[in-house]
Amino acid sequence: xxxxxVSIIGAGMVGATTAQCIAQRDIANVVLIDIVGDVAAGxxxxxxxxxxxxxxxxxxxxGDDYILTKDSDVVVITAGSPRKPGMSRKDLLEINARIxxxxxxKITNQSPDAVIIVVTNPVDALTYAAWQVSGFPRNRVMGMSxxxxxxxxxxxxxxxxxxxxxxxxxxxxxxxxxxxMLPLLxxxxxxxxxxxxxxxxxxxxxxxxxxxxxxxxxxxLLKTGSAYYAPxxxxxxxxxxxxxxxxxxxxxxxxxxxxxxxxGCAICVPAILGKNGVERVIEINLTDEEKSQVEQGxxxxxxxxxxxxx
Numbered sequence: 364x365x366x367x368x369v370s371i372i373g374a375g376m377v378g379a380t381t382a383q384c385i386a387q388r389d390i391a392n393v394v395l396i397d398i399v400g401d402v403a404a405g406x407x408x409x410x411x412x413x414x415x416x417x418x419x420x421x422x423x424x425x426g427d428d429y430i431l432t433k434d435s436d437v438v439v440i441t442a443g444s445p446r447k448p449g450m451s452r453k454d455l456l457e458i459n460a461r462i463x464x465x466x467x468x469k470i471t472n473q474s475p476d477a478v479i480i481v482v483t484n485p486v487d488a489l490t491y492a493a494w495q496v497s498g499f500p501r502n503r504v505m506g507m508s509x510x511x512x513x514x515x516x517x518x519x520x521x522x523x524x525x526x527x528x529x530x531x532x533x534x535x536x537x538x539x540x541x542x543x544m545l546p547l548l549x550x551x552x553x554x555x556x557x558x559x560x561x562x563x564x565x566x567x568x569x570x571x572x573x574x575x576x577x578x579x580x581x582x583x584l585l586k587t588g589s590a591y592y593a594p595x596x597x598x599x600x601x602x603x604x605x606x607x608x609x610x611x612x613x614x615x616x617x618x619x620x621x622x623x624x625x626x627g628c629a630i631c632v633p634a635i636l637g638k639n640g641v642e643r644v645i646e647i648n649l650t651d652e653e654k655s656q657v658e659q660g661x662x663x664x665x666x667x668x669x670x671x672x673x
Contacts, residue, residue, distance in 0.1 A: 373442030380595035400427030443483035508539035509614025509631035538660025
């Protein structure tokens with residue numbers, strides 16, 4: 364049986380850690396591309412040399428030539444400038460839009476049937492830009508946002524209650540920014556028991572706020588970088604769901620065409636991921652307050668997109 368092929372564009376900490384995670388799942392051959400080809404090749408070789416110890420059997424290549432990515436099933440875009448302390452996601456837009464646009468043009472030339480996962484920030488605006496530039500159907504272009512935010516929320520909930528993370532169900536939707544992401548605490552539970560049975564309202568609000576600020580918290584601690592372990596794990600879950608056609612319900616940034624009354628932007632919503640990428644957007648019933656917050660996030664994304672020439 365043909366092995367799947369995943370190409371990761373950007374060999375920084377997120378890209379290289381994602382390559383390692385996917386390789387260790389033993390679900391695909393992996394290609395790591397970077398503008399500095401030797402760095403990508405060196406990291407790919409280092410990961411490959413762990414294959415006897417970690418029991419993975421796929422190939423691992425690295426370089427700067429996009430011909431290596433030819434006929435990829437999934438392409439993950441992590442290339443871009445990282446967010447620095449004091450820098451907003453909007454500050455990143457102009458720099459990273461140029462990078463992502465160039466990458467997408469090269470990807471579509473080599474892998475016209477691939478599913479694209481955008482990780483580069485600001486992810487919602489760049490997911491929509493990638494879709495517009497690619498010419499792909501919208502189901503084959505998505506952004507990694509909600510999976511990371513939801514993982515952060517679930518880890519915080521599990522720690523606060525003192526239960527296994529395996530038993531926590533929670534989701535974050537909306538725009539991937541401190542001001543506009545929406546932790547759906549109303550629906551969060553521990554094996555079906557609402558978390559409000561375990562935690563008081565003040566604690567819940569503190570958890571929601573920490574989730575919103577989680578990326579900034581890590582940036583402030585690292586000083587010269589941003590998160591990469593949790594993002595890589597989130598990306599890998601999405602890649603596996605697509606390659607293995609798992610039909611998993613995952614929160615991710617999707618280019619909307621009327622769902623939730625929104626269009627002309629990408630924001631995080633619950634979606635079913637399978638071999639065709641985003642196979643279905645799930646529209647949940649939001650309260651008026653939740654709907655307003657999602658709409659405000661969509662408006663913020665549209666404002667960023669208005670400054671781009673696509």
